Amino acid sequence: MSIPLAEPTSLDEGTLRVTPLGGLGEIGRNMTIFEFDGKILIVDCGVLFPEEHQPGVDLILPDFEPIKSRLDDIVGVVLTHGHEDHIGAVPYLLRLKSDIPVIGSGLTLALVEAKLKEHRIKAFTLTVKEGQREQVGPFDLEFVAVNHSIPDALAVAIRTPAGLVLATGDFKMDQLPLDGRITDLRAFARLGEEGVDLFLVDSTNADVPGFTPTERSIGPVLDQVIGKAPRRVIVASFSSHVHRVQQVLDAAHAHGRRVALLGRSMLRNMTIAEDLGYLKVPSGLLIDYKKARDLPDDKIVYMSTGSQGEPMAVLSRMANLDHAIEPGPGDTVILASSLIPGNENAVYRVIDGLTKLGANVVHKANAKVHVSGHAAAGELIYCYNILRPKNVLPVHGEYRHLIANAKLAQDTGIAAERTIIASNGTVIDLKDGEARVAGQLDLGFVYVDGSTVGAITDADLKDRRILAEEGFVSVIVVVDAATGRIISGPEIHARGIAEDDSVFDDVAPKIVAALKEASGNGVRDTHSLSQVVRRTIGRWVNQKLRRRPMIVPLVIEA
Amino acid sequence: MSIPLAEPTSLDEGTLRVTPLGGLGEIGRNMTIFEFDGKILIVDCGVLFPEEHQPGVDLILPDFEPIKSRLDDIVGVVLTHGHEDHIGAVPYLLRLKSDIPVIGSGLTLALVEAKLKEHRIKAFTLTVKEGQREQVGPFDLEFVAVNHSIPDALAVAIRTPAGLVLATGDFKMDQLPLDGRITDLRAFARLGEEGVDLFLVDSTNADVPGFTPTERSIGPVLDQVIGKAPRRVIVASFSSHVHRVQQVLDAAHAHGRRVALLGRSMLRNMTIAEDLGYLKVPSGLLIDYKKARDLPDDKIVYMSTGSQGEPMAVLSRMANLDHAIEPGPGDTVILASSLIPGNENAVYRVIDGLTKLGANVVHKANAKVHVSGHAAAGELIYCYNILRPKNVLPVHGEYRHLIANAKLAQDTGIAAERTIIASNGTVIDLKDGEARVAGQLDLGFVYVDGSTVGAITDADLKDRRILAEEGFVSVIVVVDAATGRIISGPEIHARGIAEDDSVFDDVAPKIVAALKEASGNGVRDTHSLSQVVRRTIGRWVNQKLRRRPMIVPLVIEA
Known part of the structure; x- marks a missing residue:
């Protein structure tokens, strides 16, 4: 199954070369490079979080080796959405060359810019919207709205004389999203009519049967739990999940509670989201947490980080009584989040600590307080049927996800030899509607540890x-x-x-x-x-x- | 909620003192000591497996400190069943005093003796059966059949002049178990009529609503998967799960396949189980794995260890092509097991490796190939209603499980102050139908590392x-x-x-x-x-x- 290492031949004229540098065989550090006519376009540039066998590592980057000698050929980096596994490595890319244009939606760029500011980098940016078309070097880009667990996510269609490529980024197909911004299947249909030569498609939930429930289904659960809570309510979720936070704000508002945001990234991201109009905050709802402590217990909701049991995040510190807010009997804690594999022990330790303090802990295992951000098998099949792509490259996933996704494509009639199971560094050449593996680069893990990048081996x-x-x-x-x-x-x-x-x-x-x-x-x-x-x-x-x-x-x- | 450290007063005449040394606030190293009239009875003596923040540790033992100066007062150790978290620390206990009588069912003692042999210890044993009554020092013991994920599990009723205690060990209430040996609710009812003063009850699944499905429900799934498998089948499960292995053997037999057992503990345990009549092996079914390789691919099932992704176990080695059996395209791998929290990354790494080799991997997440061994909330409520115990001590679980179990007891009408949330070292005195916390010992973790016990701090x-x-x-x-x-x-x-x-x-x-x-x-x-x-x-x-x-x-x- 694995492709032997082989340097690809030099690139023929009129051929598009696609090389994923990260995100294949792993959940994280998504990054793919597209080369045509001597120019390179990058789509996404994310980080991977370390596992327990990588102690002390802060972040893992894609291996930039294939582009290090080609920095002047890079015409831009397109970011499909603002999650760390798609934008987290941008500062490290811009350290190599600070004037690479960064292209993305309003929210995505705002989140990247906040991150770049911490690295003291000022980037050249181009804000784009769904429906917009931009020529970037030899690449004719068209942006398509997709729905995900962060607002303002975009798929990107890349046209060159070699053919039409569609990369979904992360997406799902919530048909009744909070912001009404659905994955644009009309655009998918139009691209399908034109002819999609290569389809790079999110595989994260390809092995989950059926359909991801709508984000909206969580609202009534939050409303009921918050409505019935006798004392304080603490909700933890991802700090970029604007719609989840929106539903918490709405439920709190409905029950006459005010909301204090806790955690640096929660405060930063929600300030950005409110400024740009993605988060609608009822007037007078938010309150500083220091003032919130003067309110009666049944008049406050704390919205915090730490849903993955991260030891330094707010929720873990609360569970250890190492935070100004000390949970106690009668308090309700809601973990409105997924449980990312590998974090189970840490999360259960936090749940246990909070339970021991007397709090009632509501989480995914005992209430419907989370839905996934990724398209399940049923949704992916819709996409294949609407697009009917000539070639499919499943991306964003462990091998089992990539293989499950390829099987879905095959179920809709795409030939097995047109579904490519690749790994990071697999070089895929597209010409005349045919995608073929042209080589395999030997890429590694680049570890960030303290101030060092790539020094740890x-x-x-x-x-x-x-x-x-x-x-x-x-x-x-x-x-x-x-x-x-x-x-x-x-x-x-x-x-x-x-x-x-x-x-x-x-x-x-x-x-x-x-x-x-x-x-x-x-x-x-x-x-x-x-x-x-x-x-x-x-x-x-x-x-x-x-x-x-x-x-x-x-x-x-x- | 936590009880301050306090040495208990000396024990009054006619009072039974109950002190859990392990298994509370954790899943593992179950051990409780009972003291009456100067004599000590131990129930269970298990190990806990280390988590990632305990690197290099092989095993964690209960802290034997409270009994170290009292070894001559110990009249026996009762083992409720043969799982490591109930028997694994017996060799370390017998190192302190080798002639402590070890009491348990036939299978339990056979498994302990195999373990003791590796430690070169020969124990004094007393084999008991359900319905049997034994006087051990001042303790009048009655053994009651319970159903669990290993055969021959026993609950134990302990009568002293201070009252009647019932300790379930691990159990569930499968009403149609493979061996027909159900949890004896008639005996529970009789004990309830007599009056149970203190009920020590398994909490592992207390926060799981409903009822644990019957083990029997897995059979048809295994039969279908094995029946349809085009080439080799590899099944991984716990090496002591006799009934799970039985169902694999039956499915293999039904489809004309032979079975090779793989892994030292699988071979050892199944040999014991067959010798004692717990495993029924159709004649000529088993084959040595070296000979199995000469059979056609669709005539063999490998039954192996490694379902938790343990790096040295058979399944991980297969996934790394570091085993004589090398999985490939067309092979089917079934993980007929739970996924113990903390093992997710390791297990998914194995699933991914096998998928990459081309195998079809069937596991809990995509097929009904596992049921739990522990009573869920619905079953526990049955127990409370049949027993109507005066006092309840939830054991075997993290705090959230203990608290969930106490709430179930309260739902059936037991007063909150009669449900005791204790931790390891909590000293509970029982007299005149009243159980009260008498103190809290300061107990630690005892780490086994290489040849050292308790040397690592x-x-x-x-x-x-x-x-x-x-x-x-x-x-x-x-x-x-x-x-x-x-x-x-x-x-x-x-x-x-x-x-x-x-x-x-x-x-x-x-x-x-x-x-x-x-x-x-x-x-x-x-x-x-x-x-x-x-x-x-x-x-x-x-x-x-x-x-x-x-x-x-x-x-x-x-």
Whole structure:
């Protein structure tokens, strides 16, 4: 199934080359590059959040290697919507070249600009709307409204002489969205009539049967829970989910409660959303949380971040009584959010902490307080039937999602060989209505850690995992440069190994003996002597403690 | 809600003291001690599996501290069933005193004995059956059949002059179990008539509404999937789930396939289950997996371990092509198991790997191939109504489960003050039909790591987490004992920090300067000089790399 590494041939005239750099075989860091006539267009530039086997990593970026030597050929980066997995890596891209034009809808660009401001980057932007057409280098772009869990999301149709490509970005097909802005199936139909040569389509929910329920269905549940709540209400959700927050505001308003926004990103994003008219705030509804504490308990709703159990976010801090708002008996906490795989332990720890404090915790598992932002299988089939694309490239998903999506396409009559299961770095050439795999680039993970980008390697992460599971033992011996005689040590120190250092008293004489033997055999260089130390203590720790810590031996000449 | 630490008063005559040592506020390491008239009975003695914030830990034991000085008073340990979270810590208990009698059903004791054999312990055992009554010290024990996801599970009624206690162990109320052995509600009714003074009840599924479906409902699904499978079938499940394996064997047999068992624990447990008559194996059905490879692909079912994505188990190794059986296109893999919270990433990684190899992966999310082993809310309410216990102690669960269970009890009319939300170490005294909290012991986590038990502390785990997230920097300086002059160093080495060590070239002169300054101020002892080194490099790394690694400074005199 996997495509062997192969540099693609040089690009023929009149051919469009499509290369996903991220988002295939993973949920996150979505990024695809399109090359035609020597020019490059980028669609999306997101981050991936690390898993537990990537300790200490802050963010993971797409591997920019294929475009690093081509920066002057980039004509623009189109952002389909304002989620981190589609915009989070833009600052790192603009660090390479700050004047790459950034193209997206009003809300998307406002969110990107807030992010760029933190990185002290001022970008060149072009705001676009659904229905708009823009020529960017050799790429004729048309933007199409799509519905998602953030307002103002766009699909993009890319026309070149090689054919017509449609990239959905993330989307679903809520037919009664709060803002009335549905995924524009009339435009999809028109593009289908014209002939879609390649369809890049969101796969996140391709293995979920049926249809994603409407966002509107959550409103009555929030209304009922908030209406019945005897004391304070705390709602946690994603800080960019404008329509979810809107429904919380509406329910609070209906029950005579005021709302305090909590969490830096919640405040920032909702201020942007209100300024741009995406969030409708009844006058006098919002209140600063410090003032909110003076209100009676049944007159307030706190709208906060932390629905994924992030340790530094508001909700986790509340659960740990490490926040000014301390939940207690009679309070109601609503997690109006999904539970992203991998976050279960953290989220359940927060739910448990809040329950222990006496709060009534309402979440996805016991009430209908969340719907997904992605099209399920039933919706995707509608798209395939309306578009009838010549070639399909499922994107945005783990392999099982990509494969499930390809099967849906095949169910609607698209030939299996026209549905391409690719991975990051797969090079796909489109010409004359035919898409074919032209090569496979070897791309890696680029880790952001503290102020470093790409400095941490997979080898470092392996070291970290060993340190985490086994700890380390350092052994320092100072020897006389001339005679090789031990002047000081061995000093043995361990961390994360359970025993106090006296457990190593037994092995010190063995190290001395091993060094003397080596020295007697004429070994004198400190590197070789260090290896003698490593072997001696490594074997001893393994036998005596049944452990394999990292051994850090150091023989110093003085 | 939490009970302040308080040593309980000495135990009055005629009072039964109940102290859970594990299993409250967590899923695992279930263990409760009962004390009467100077004698101690233990019910269950299980392990807890570590989470990602406990790296390198193999197992977590209950804290045996409260019984360590009372070993001669222990009259026996009753094991309700053979799951690891109820029996896994028995070897560590018997290491303290090897002749504590171990009491349980036939299958339970066979599984414990297999485990004890690996620890080279031979135990004193007493095999009991449902309906049996045994006097153990001052405790009059009666065993009651309960249904669970392993055969031969028992609840235990404990009679003392202080009253009648019923402990369910883990259970559900499948009314049509494969082996016909239902939870004995007639016995529950009889005990209820007699008067249950304290009811210790499984809370695992107390927050799940309704009723757990019957195990039998999985059979037709397995039959259909295996019947339609074009090539090989691989089923993964828990290695002690005899009835699940039975249904796989039956489905394989019905479709003319033979079955090869894979994985050490699967082979061991199923051999025990077959020997004792719990697993019925059609003659000639089983085949060694090495011979199975000679069969046509549509004539074999592999029954394996690894349904939780455990990296060393068979299924993960298959997904990584690190096993003799290599899944491929046309093969069907069934994960007939739950997805234990915390394992999602690992399990989805395996599902993805198998999908990428071309296998069709059937799991809980896309087919009814698993039912829970625990009573849901509807079943628990039946129990409360039949038993009408005077006092209720929800056990086996996170806090949210314990609280949900207490609410169910209250729904049936039991007063809130008679439902006790306790934590590990809560001391509960029962006398004259009244249960009251008498104190709270301070218990910890006992970590098994390699050959050590209890040697790893929470401080070590904190060190490991820092090492995992940030790595470490060691700095060694050799100074002249007499003059304080630097003879060698600073040698700076880092691991897990991304940069090659040359990044530290800048800070070496700063360290030298700081040491000279300290020396000039008369600082001479190596510990204080080490602190100077720590501060200097720590501040530098924090500012320059925006990181907070573990700093290991060492100033040595030579």
